[in-house]
Amino acid sequence: MKILRLVTSFRGNDSQSFQLGNTVVEMIKAQYKNADIITRNLAKNEMPHFNDVHFTSFITPVENLSDELKNAVSHSDKAVKELIDSDIIVIDVPMYNFSIPSSLKAWIDHIVCKLP
Numbered sequence: 697m698k699i700l701r702l703v704t705s706f707r708g709n710d711s712q713s714f715q716l717g718n719t720v721v722e723m724i725k726a727q728y729k730n731a732d733i734i735t736r737n738l739a740k741n742e743m744p745h746f747n748d749v750h751f752t753s754f755i756t757p758v759e760n761l762s763d764e765l766k767n768a769v770s771h772s773d774k775a776v777k778e779l780i781d782s783d784i785i786v787i788d789v790p791m792y793n794f795s796i797p798s799s800l801k802a803w804i805d806h807i808v809c810k811l812p
Contacts, residue, residue: 697728700782704797705790706739717788724784734778738799743771745798746805754810772810779807 701721705711725731744750753761753769761769779785789796 697724697731697784698782699724699731699733699784699786700778701733701735701786701788702800702803703735703737703788704739704800705788706797707790708739711788711790713788713790717786720786724786731784734782736778736803738803739797742799743775743802743806744768745802746809750806751809769810772806775803775806776810 699721701717703714703717705713708714721733725733749764749768750772753765754772756765787800789800795801
């Protein structure tokens with residue numbers, strides 16, 4: 697069992713969404729003792745916001761990718777692989793300005809635009 701946990705609050709341990717995420721993960725671990733948990737803290741290690749370089753990296757054949765485009769596509773490739781390889785996804789999501797944090801929005805953009 698693989699669990700992907702996305703932390704999106706910049707408040708860390710003081711965040712209620714982080715505390716709720718801890719509770720959810722502990723409940724899952726109680727059921728699946730050997731669960732492998734991958735935690736991605738998008739507040740501390742933000743995905744770059746999607747731009748024309750990322751889009752260009754998706755439509756350029758692999759053999760023609762420059763170093764800049766390889767770097768751009770690597771963020772999406774890693775995020776998609778982690779998502780596909782996971783059985784359960786736990787997303788700690790606070791609400792900022794009546795919306796989700798921009799770091800989570802960036803992660804979603806990379807996933808949706810790159811999914812096979």
